Amino acid sequence: MQGWRIAGALATAFGIWATHFIAMLGYDPGFQFGFALAPSAGSLSIVAGAMLAVFQMVGRKRGRGVLALAALTAMTGIGLMHYIGMAALEMPARIRWNIGYVALSILLGAIPFVPALTLAVRRSSVRSGLAAACLMAVAVVSLHFTGMTAIQLIPWQREIAGGNLSPRTMSVVLAVITVALLAVCLGSWAIARRARAAIAASERQFSILAKGISDCALYMLDAQGRVCNWNTGAARLKGYSEAEAVGSHLSRFYTPEDRAAGAADTALATAIATGKFIGEGWRLRKDGSRFWAHVTIERMADEQGRLLGFAKITRDMTQAKLDQDRIAEAQRHRDAALEHMHQGLCLFDSGQRLILRNDRFLKLWRLQPGSCPPGLTLLEVTRTALEARVGAALPLARVEEGAARILASLEDGADPRIVAEYGTDFVLSIDSRRLPGGGWVTTFEDISERRRSEARIAHMALHDALTGLPNRVQFHSWLDAEMARTEGGGTRLAVVAIDLDRFKEINDSLGHAEGDRVLREMGHALQSLLQEHEIAARMGGDEFAVAKRYEHPAELEAFVARLEACIFSGFAAHGSLAIGASMGVAVFPGDAADREALLNNADLAMYRAKGDFAERICYYEPGMDEQARHRRVIANDLRYAAARGELRLLYQPQRSLRDDQLVGYEALLRWAHPKLGGIPPMDFIPIAEETGEIIRLGEWVLRTACAEAAAWPVGHKVAVNLSPVQLLKPDLPEIITEILVETGLAPTRLELEITETALIADKARALHSLRRIKALGVRVAMDDFGTGYSSLDTLHSFPFDKIKIDKSFLAESERSEQARAIIRAILALGRSLSIPVLAEGLETDAQRDLLMREGCAEAQGYLFGRPAAIELEAGALVQALG
Numbered sequence: 001m002q003g004w005r006i007a008g009a010l011a012t013a014f015g016i017w018a019t020h021f022i023a024m025l026g027y028d029p030g031f032q033f034g035f036a037l038a039p040s041a042g043s044l045s046i047v048a049g050a051m052l053a054v055f056q057m058v059g060r061k062r063g064r065g066v067l068a069l070a071a072l073t074a075m076t077g078i079g080l081m082h083y084i085g086m087a088a089l090e091m092p093a094r095i096r097w098n099i100g101y102v103a104l105s106i107l108l109g110a111i112p113f114v115p116a117l118t119l120a121v122r123r124s125s126v127r128s129g130l131a132a133a134c135l136m137a138v139a140v141v142s143l144h145f146t147g148m149t150a151i152q153l154i155p156w157q158r159e160i161a162g163g164n165l166s167p168r169t170m171s172v173v174l175a176v177i178t179v180a181l182l183a184v185c186l187g188s189w190a191i192a193r194r195a196r197a198a199i200a201a202s203e204r205q206f207s208i209l210a211k212g213i214s215d216c217a218l219y220m221l222d223a224q225g226r227v228c229n230w231n232t233g234a235a236r237l238k239g240y241s242e243a244e245a246v247g248s249h250l251s252r253f254y255t256p257e258d259r260a261a262g263a264a265d266t267a268l269a270t271a272i273a274t275g276k277f278i279g280e281g282w283r284l285r286k287d288g289s290r291f292w293a294h295v296t297i298e299r300m301a302d303e304q305g306r307l308l309g310f311a312k313i314t315r316d317m318t319q320a321k322l323d324q325d326r327i328a329e330a331q332r333h334r335d336a337a338l339e340h341m342h343q344g345l346c347l348f349d350s351g352q353r354l355i356l357r358n359d360r361f362l363k364l365w366r367l368q369p370g371s372c373p374p375g376l377t378l379l380e381v382t383r384t385a386l387e388a389r390v391g392a393a394l395p396l397a398r399v400e401e402g403a404a405r406i407l408a409s410l411e412d413g414a415d416p417r418i419v420a421e422y423g424t425d426f427v428l429s430i431d432s433r434r435l436p437g438g439g440w441v442t443t444f445e446d447i448s449e450r451r452r453s454e455a456r457i458a459h460m461a462l463h464d465a466l467t468g469l470p471n472r473v474q475f476h477s478w479l480d481a482e483m484a485r486t487e488g489g490g491t492r493l494a495v496v497a498i499d500l501d502r503f504k505e506i507n508d509s510l511g512h513a514e515g516d517r518v519l520r521e522m523g524h525a526l527q528s529l530l531q532e533h534e535i536a537a538r539m540g541g542d543e544f545a546v547a548k549r550y551e552h553p554a555e556l557e558a559f560v561a562r563l564e565a566c567i568f569s570g571f572a573a574h575g576s577l578a579i580g581a582s583m584g585v586a587v588f589p590g591d592a593a594d595r596e597a598l599l600n601n602a603d604l605a606m607y608r609a610k611g612d613f614a615e616r617i618c619y620y621e622p623g624m625d626e627q628a629r630h631r632r633v634i635a636n637d638l639r640y641a642a643a644r645g646e647l648r649l650l651y652q653p654q655r656s657l658r659d660d661q662l663v664g665y666e667a668l669l670r671w672a673h674p675k676l677g678g679i680p681p682m683d684f685i686p687i688a689e690e691t692g693e694i695i696r697l698g699e700w701v702l703r704t705a706c707a708e709a710a711a712w713p714v715g716h717k718v719a720v721n722l723s724p725v726q727l728l729k730p731d732l733p734e735i736i737t738e739i740l741v742e743t744g745l746a747p748t749r750l751e752l753e754i755t756e757t758a759l760i761a762d763k764a765r766a767l768h769s770l771r772r773i774k775a776l777g778v779r780v781a782m783d784d785f786g787t788g789y790s791s792l793d794t795l796h797s798f799p800f801d802k803i804k805i806d807k808s809f810l811a812e813s814e815r816s817e818q819a820r821a822i823i824r825a826i827l828a829l830g831r832s833l834s835i836p837v838l839a840e841g842l843e844t845d846a847q848r849d850l851l852m853r854e855g856c857a858e859a860q861g862y863l864f865g866r867p868a869a870i871e872l873e874a875g876a877l878v879q880a881l882g
Contacts, residue, residue, distance in 0.1 A: 568580065673682055795833060
């Protein structure tokens with residue numbers, strides 16, 4: 001289009017310029033003249049530029065204002081061309097211009113040029129084109145001749161410059177230009193004629209094609225939605241001839257229901273709004289039959305965007321619709337079968353992605369409707385199911401383990417059935433089978449009730465019917481298994497034989513029913529106190545046995561203390577007979593080499609207890625019995641130690657390794673027993689924790705440390721250890737708040753140290769208490785880091801203010817590369833988490849150099865000072881270092 005505009009503009013410009021100079025050649029002034037080359041060429045350039053501007057303006061917009069501006073631009077260019085061309089005359093005379101005629105020439109040229117340009121732009125017919133050409137010629141001629149009237153020649157003797165074009169040369173130039181212009185016009189006319197012929201042929205071919213298509217209906221609608229034409233496919237599909245269909249509204253082919261709903265008008269409105277409407281639905285044929293149609297309606301518009309009508313394509317999709325309905329019906333039957341299955345089902349493809357699952361699967365795992373959509377991987381399905389059943393987020397390792405078990409069951413030769421237990425109330429049988437193509441199907445069956453039935457039968461065979469405790473057979477089996485596990489494993493197995501006192505009197509005086517009641521209560525009490533790796537059994541009559549696997553003697557002592565508290569808390573018969581018991585303890589492998597010997601030795605100890613009215617518990621080895629008695633003495637005296645003034649606090653300094661500055665003290669508890677002398681904390685603290693005395697003891701330590709630190713003239717911090725028992729006390733944050741207010745110590749000067757084991761019993765509860773304490777402004781440090789059970793998880797769960805490296809690592813650092821590696825790892829972990837690290841147990845310069853090389857911030861130990869009392873002298877802080 002742009003090329004045609006340029007060609008038309010240049011052709012028009014050359015025509016006007018040639019017309020002017022041809023007229024100039026017809027002018028005879030009566031003396032010799034010529035044409036200057038530069039002004040002549042300049043006049044051609046001016047008119048060419050003006051015509052290019054005019055064609056560009058009318059090519060983009062065609063309003064009245066644009067046409068008027070284009071006409072003015074054209075006449076300005078033509079006028080400039082005319083008068084510059086007149087100035088190109090070289091003759092022995094001077095031209096005087098009449099300004100009035102000059103202005104009149106421009107006006108006479110512009111008046112006919114506006115309608116000429118309007119006719120040329122519309123291009124409605126050949127006649128309008130000829131009229132436009134004539135008006136333009138009139139405009140140019142009017143300007144020329146009126147302009148010629150405006151000149152007056154005044155003779156002037158001057159030499160004519162060389163290099164001018166003579167009239168004859170100018171005639172040749174004009175002739176050549178005219179012939180070239182005619183050739184261009186004829187060529188353009190021929191090209192346009194061939195183009196119109198090609199377009200007409202293409203339209204005929206398209207019309208033949210559209211009319212001849214019989215597989216679908218192709219027809220046009222006018223702007224009101226009425227049929228304009230009708231092809232063969234439309235006649236075949238809908239049964240109407242072209243004469244019957246043309247002029248009909250589109251809604252004629254819709255069902256009565258769709259006509260009532262205005263479906264046809266809605267489709268047309270959608271096509272107008274969006275440019276296209278695509279839809280499906282039932283349509284009517286002339287004979288009243290229906291077919292399922294796929295319809296496309298496209299909006300047709302002219303160059304100005306005005307709606308001309310619509311192009312419509314209709315395809316008969318009845319068979320496809322029937323096929324889809326059959327597939328949908330088959331899917332409904334399949335879904336019904338899947339949903340009525342007793343098992344949950346998942347189908348996976350070869351890429352381990354879920355293809356389908358039934359609702360029973362969701363119900364088994366307590367998933368919400370819509371969970372586990374197709375496309376999830378086996379790992380994602382496993383995570384979603386497990387977390388929904390557990391009710392909490394799971395570590396990736398556990399999820400991967402569940403998925404790996406299913407994949408392993410698909411291997412050749414593997415058992416395809418997996419039994420997965422999720423607590424006592426949810427047991428699944430998971431069966432996976434390979435399918436052709438690499439996929440597999442997995443079914444999930446809830447066998448919880450079956451397991452419960454089996455468990456009830458097994459329970460009856462291995463448990464005492466009266467008390468519900470394991471019977472002798474199960475107890476012996478448990479002992480055999482635990483003894484095999486104990487051998488060479490560093491653990492021990494204790495058996496406690498229990499015989500009720502005065503039980504025969506109950507049966508004889510109150511009857512066997514009352515005796516059975518006492519036995520049931522004893523069985524319930526023993527069962528309720530059991531913990532991990534412990535068992536209680538009724539061996540027959542009034543004899544019971546309890547066993548425990550343990551590692552440290554303290555665990556056995558705590559176990560016996562629990563038994564003692566349970567049994568001697570008081571079982572009374574209705575006849576006011578108090579029930580007691582005698583207990584004998586034997587330990588494997590120290591006291592016996594096999595099960596029978598172990599049971600016999602426990603019985604011997606129990607009988608010795610029966611013969612000693614002062615002691616109800618007897619250990620097989622008298623030395624162990626003496627140790628238990630000693631622990632009870634300590635536990636009893638510890639209750640009154642604080643009131644008697646036997647407890648005191650010592651303080652060990654903590655220093656910065658960078659500048660050797662004192663940064664604080666750790667408060668350490670010491671007990672000076674009046675008879676036993678100094679008792680180490682490692683001896684009496686575990687007893688205090690077992691008996692619960694640690695609550696009062698810990699509060700005394702915290703209150704005393706805060707009070708003494710508040711009196712220091714220098715604001716060093718004080719670190720106090722918290723027992724795991726204290727940490728689980730619900731009102732611990734309130735107690736700390738009360739102590740801080742009472743003593744006046746700033747919360748930022750108090751640092752509480754806890755061990756990782758303190759979080760094991762009830763991690764959520766302990767962390768909640770620590771967060772409340774930290775909110776007070778109190779600092780929290782992790783003590784003995786690296787010796788616990790879940791260091792990294794603990795650091796992730798709570799923002800500790802400090803990590804304390806256990807002194808055992810520093811003690812081994814000078815001779816153990818492994819200990820040094822652990823120290824470096826803990827320090828690197830502290831740096832990555834931005835948590836300061838303090839090393840305990842610093843005793844040598846070599847250890848100090850190691851810590852400084854590895855970037856440790858603080859340390860404490862004998863190298864800086866032993867634990868000692870702090871005294872205030874003359875307003876200064878003095879530590880009596882031992």
